[in-house]
Amino acid sequence: MKRKEEEFAKFMAAHKKTSDRLTELALQEIEESPLTAEIVAPAPPPKFVIPKINVYNGTAGPTDHLLHYRNIMALNTSEDYLMCRVFPASPHGQALVWFHKIPAKSVSYFKELSRLFLAQYSCNRRQIKDLEYLFNLKKSVTESIRDSTKRF
DSSP, X not given: OHHHHHHHHHHHHHHHHHXXXXXXXXXXXXXXXXXXXXXXXXXXXXXXXXXXXXXXXXXXXXXXXXXXXXXXXXXXXXXXXXXXXXXXXXXXXXXHHHHHTSOTTOBXXXXXXXXXXXXXXXXXXXXXXXXXXXXXXXXXXXXXXHHHHHTO
């Protein structure tokens, strides 16, 4: 019985070390912001309130999200440092993971952050269907005219 207690104590000690290390790594990742000190240091204006912004999960169009974000933020401020500091409130899920994987202290302007965001999620942009696409549309034999026009 004593041997099992000793084995269990060793197991718990090893588990605690692993758990502590994982917690430390998670905290380090959270603390290492991609934003530079010039962006993080200034205090927000006294009556500034973070506006309600639609979250971005990485599946919609990034351009639409950035336009929405800029429009909402323009109602409150045009300060570049606030645009950068509030932006992490908008990504969610994998998009938030992407944000925290940007190298630490590498973003000093909202334009840089926007460029990184658009580059990461460019595959999610809406594809504009041009005239050539329209001319190549074909109705299948089993498809009604109404159904074929819905595709365009």
